[in-house]
Amino acid sequence: MENALSLPRPGRCKWAEGDSGNYTFPCNVRVESGTSYCADHRALVYMPPEERRRSRSAAAPVFKRIAA
Numbered sequence: 001m002e003n004a005l006s007l008p009r010p011g012r013c014k015w016a017e018g019d020s021g022n023y024t025f026p027c028n029v030r031v032e033s034g035t036s037y038c039a040d041h042r043a044l045v046y047m048p049p050e051e052r053r054r055s056r057s058a059a060a061p062v063f064k065r066i067a068a
C-alpha cells in the first residue's frame with residue numbers, strides 16, 4: 001500500500017517509523033514552523049533511553065500511565 005512519501009511533509013510532525021532507510025511518516029499532526037515534532041512525539045524523542053525501553057516493553061501507550 002502506498003500511503004506515505006518517504007519524506008516528511010512541511011509543516012507536519014516528522015516522526016518517522018521504519019528502519020533500514022525505509023521510513024514512513026505516519027503522524028500528520030501540524031506543527032509550527034521551526035518545530036519538528038508534535039508534542040507527543042517530541043516527548044518520545046527526548047525521552048531518556050532507559051525510559052523509552054521500559055515503555056516499549058510495556059506495549060502500552062506511553063501517555064496513559066497510571067498514577068501510582
Ligand SMILES: [Zn+2]
Nearest residue numbers: 013027038041
Ligand atoms: Zn507526531
